[in-house]
Amino acid sequence: MDKQTSDLTSLLEDALTVRQNLSFYRTRVRELSRHCDQQEASHNKRINDLQAEIQSLHQQAEASRHALASLKASSSWRLTAPLRVIARLAHKGLTFAKLLATGRFADIRTLLKKAGVTRPSVKDCAYTPGAILILSRPDDTSGMARALSAALTAAGLKAETVSSMPDICTAQFCFVINPQKFEELPPATHRICVQPAFTPGSLPENYVAILKDSRAVLAESQQEIEALAQQGITYPSVFYVPEPGSEGDFHFFLCRLMMALGATDFSALYDQCAQHEIKTQLIALSLPETFERHELLKSKTSAALVFPGLRATPGWVGAACSFKYLAKKLLEAGVEQALIFEDDAEFTEGMNPEDILSFALKIRQEHCRWDVFSAFISDLHPDAIISSVFEADGRQCVLLNRMVGMVCNVYSRNALALIAEWDETNPDVGHNTIDRYLEAHDDLKIVTTCPFLVGHNEEMTSSLWHVKNSTMNHAFTTSSNLLFEKIWQFRTEKALKQGKE
Template sequence: MDFTGERYIPGLGGSIALEHEHRYRFCLDLVKGRRVLDIACGEGFGSAMMAGQADRVWGVDIDRHAVAHASASYKRDNLRYLVGSCAGIPLPDASVDVVVSFETIEHHDEHDAMMDEIRRVLRPGGVLVISSPDKRTYSDERAFRNEFHVKELYAEEFAALLKSRFPHVTMFGQRIVYGSALLLQDGPGEIRSYGIDQTTPVSGLPAPLFNLAIASDDPSWATLVQGGILEDTVYRSEAIIERTVLGERNADQLRLELDTQARKAKADISDAIRKLADVSREKGALVAQRDQTTIRIRDLEAEVDNLRRAFYGSTFLRRLAFHRRGKPRGWLRKLLLADKQGTPRNATRRILFKKNGRVRPIFAPWYAPYMAATQAADVGGPRVDYVDFLRQRIATGDLALAQTVHIVTTQHTEFVGEAFAAALSKTRLTVTRGTELPASFDHDLYIIVAPQMFATLPPPGKLIVVQMEQVRASRWVDDAYMARMHASLAVLDYSRDNIGALTERGLPFRQMYFVPIRPLRRAEPQNTDRDIDVLFYGAIASERRGRYITALREKLNLRVESDTFGPALRDILDRTKIVANIHFYENALLETTRLGEAISHGTFVVSEDAADQKDHADSYDGMVDFVPRNEVDAFVDRVQAALAAWKAPVDVPADEGFRGMTFHVLRALHGIGVLSLDELQDACTGMALPSDRLILALPEQVDRYDFALRNALPGAVPFHGLRQLDGWRGCASSYKFMATQALADDLPHLVVYEEDATFESGADKRLTAIETHLDARDDWDIFSGLLSDLHADARITAIRSAEGEEFLELDSVMGMVFGIYSRRGLALLAGFEFEGTDTARHTIDRYLETRRPRTLTVWPPLAGHDEGLDSTLWPVSNAAAVQMINDSVARLGEKRAAMRRQLGLDRPGAVAKSA
């Protein structure tokens, strides 16, 4: 590992070596035969040292690279290194006898959380050995600031923090000294310290740079350690004196050399001044030459303008280039345009457009139709409200009756078009593909990938755009680009970060759909005869990519393709073993299109990790090796390792079910009214729910979705809810869809809770107990973890105690923040049909209320409801629902109290029973 300036690496020598090595030796007697945690173990040498004495040692560090290094460098049967933090130690309660933490607490400000976590993992009577610099002597008196430290403590603050958790704290001091050691050779004795200019001693070590404490409930631990001296194998003091004398001898010689060099430097400076004068004169001549050239350029530009005016003003030449009505003749149109849709050719673009991008007046009447679509959606022009636009489009019935979809991609995104076509293969839609827009827009729907690459687009009522840029970094994403996004039925995006950025730029949430790009499993077998070791393909006009490519070429047979597309690229990928994926931008999002395309051809990928890496956890296991960004040498090493390990093409997995691309494409078409719920369900045949605990969440609502992930119960997996313009309809469709799928999967019950549900500590254990009890009964339909709108006439029919919970049986249900559904409850959900638009009568929870399901709940409620988020599933904000929920919980509490009085359950010795 590299030395950062803070983390100690064995072999460095000097003060940092003495300090770190001494601390671990200090506690060796204390750890003998015991279970030890070394928190913030760094490079791992200290954990390994203690493992020679301890029964078992765990070294924990927040840096996964340090953990990987330690695991590879120090191997013992009783030693293990783990990734974790001071406030999140990956060990069970009361699992260790000793916690060691040297020079850790000053690197963060979560001191109380760290102490609480240490107390949690320590067994009763265990001990903490901890050190930290004294802010007074380490920083204040030296006017020194350590850039790696976040919050240093004064000695009294350090002691107070420890004494707030441990009744017995013994303090030691540590610093590097230069002096004479005179120590008792046998028996106990107090250490006394003298200053060189004083004769009165003091006890202990004055003005220590570091404080080290033994903290425990048991005072006997402090008797197991002793202060002492750690010195190198040579006497450092004598070596220092010898070096000082030698240095004085060398100083005279150095002064002579410096005088000689100074005289030489003076001569060099004089020579440089003369040369500077010569350069200045030459510069003057060049400036004069430049001015003359500038004048000549202006004269030539004027001559060109005169020729252009003469050309346009010449009747003969005008008739040669234009028809009488001003339309360019065929040869000129072919010269100017790349296709029939009006895409300008780059080579002749300056003929058609001025420098400011506007069409030259002579071409304007003819080119106007090609610009119409862009002008209609231009920023500042009238923009139809998206909800009104889509509602009107759905009302025509054209979307529900659509039969044909034409997918248009650029050459470099053909793989995306192929993947979309595969996703639609089980629907009624006939799909065609191409890399140019057709002459007329006769298909029912168009999916345009990378729409900014086309001069014209289909009408908004037929258009679905696939947004491929990294929105926060791309040069393409300007106001005109956003206008094109607005002028569509839907915007599909591969990244939740992009969706968040587009939302910030004003694109309606309802218009956007998350569609992950995933590898495509093809029917034909993979080519196993591969002659290309390592391939990079993509744009190379990036300085950071250049660094990687240069480093790869030094050690590997690297092939670079920067302008290869279509069949030629597919042939190359079929012959490639390893693809190197390198970001174009700093802090880039993961290039899922390139990963998906490469893996689809059986190539293994080595990739930098990405800013949105958390969104791709486990998505590429066994297919991609992720390397931390900007670690070029490590990247090259991992490519070499992947090449050495390569034996056969990657086995491309089938679509990932409800996590995969197919479901999300179908989900988007359902959301805009193209596919009915039944068609969606049929197209998803063969997919299985990822868990029997689902979080109903919308990935397009970035903040709410992240909240759900942070608060997820064990085993709970997000299910990306279905969407319609009216949130309550999308919610109902989601529950109906999940219930139908759960019945098909033959699940005994299904847990579903919404993304804004909250849970108190211990909710996971309560849920396990509740599920155990429910599985033992067959007389229930729905369990509600939070009755958010209990009807005033609802009745509690029984109270039972089981599994440490008080179960209430009701004749009514209201609220779907958290629910567990038996197979009969699932059948009720699956049987829901839309019968109207009145949200007071026709929502799915009102439907369940009318069916009077056998309902169970617990007291106190299992779940809560976050009031700081805005609902996307229901037509009210969470804040507006708070009073309703509070009233409902209070109403349930009153009914429970009345039933307990009726059943006599509050009498001593009473047992819960039915009414």
């Protein structure tokens, strides 16, 4: 070995030692981070336990209110109401005798009404899971009440249509068609308003307040969603549900709504959408209720199917259910590979989704049969192992075993099968978000590029975590830098090995 080669080898060995030291400290930081994560998980468990306890107390309170409301609606309560009024009046120094003696019959009726002898108002009470009330005037000609009743019944829910609120309402949710037509409305926490089309600014303030307080407000078009937003009524309380004429879509979106509200689950939704087929290889994920992002998405590609993401609480469960739904449908349709990207993906390297899919399929055919081709890794695991670095169409490509990030990926049937098995009943946010779930399978073959083919729109707000994407820039930069370092280490170790040979 000549001196120049020897000096270069020595330099590389010194550099590799520095890299290994950095790796050691990074591992230590990772261990400390995991300890913090464990502490956070413990605190989160305590919070979840307290929330469960609060929910239990809330249900007990509702049961008590329900019992009290039932008592007040009973005939014995109504028959004894005058006696209670007399007792209260006597406490105030008034008697019926005095009122009768002076002929103040109108005052007697007024006092009885104020005392609650008249029809009881609708209050929050213990609800019956799966029971749905549809409040609609008999003169409603839209057909919405019939469509809602048919679709809800088909989904296994108990739907009942009424023209006025009952004395006691135990429905889990109450659809109100044209709420402006009713003097008495269901409790806000159970109320779903079916809002007719309107022009911005045409709604009175008190009615806007009713919509804002409601659990959900339905809109039939992007224009209505935008008009509601101008009134301050926005996602997540707004839900897109098209008019009943589009039967398949109407049924899907109604099931999507009921899943988001917790009246049904993913399995029930999927069973109800058995006829829904997805055969395309290009899919964009977007919530139609976030109309600005939805409109921006249309400018990125016209070839992709725009899938309306499923919704649930917490939001990451809804996102994972969206991927699970798509994976199951793609597998059923026999699709071998599919690109799925989120609406905040930024195509920064001069390649649109169609180009990325073609590039990924070319690599799969000529270089490596990957499980996932990732155009953007948001959080590269420090223990990720690179097994190959190669060139394709002038781009540096990397084969590794781990990845986190669902912004833009191409999935093989193997990866789709894993996603289809994701467990939506596991609430562990630290390990069961869909990207962490995939990361845990460290035997996957992941191919990505350096630099990544896709970025993350900084100006958008995450619909899952409700923070600006820009707040995650540090994590994204760290991921990109770590990939670069791992590539450098891989190439260095390879050069040293070849030099010694």
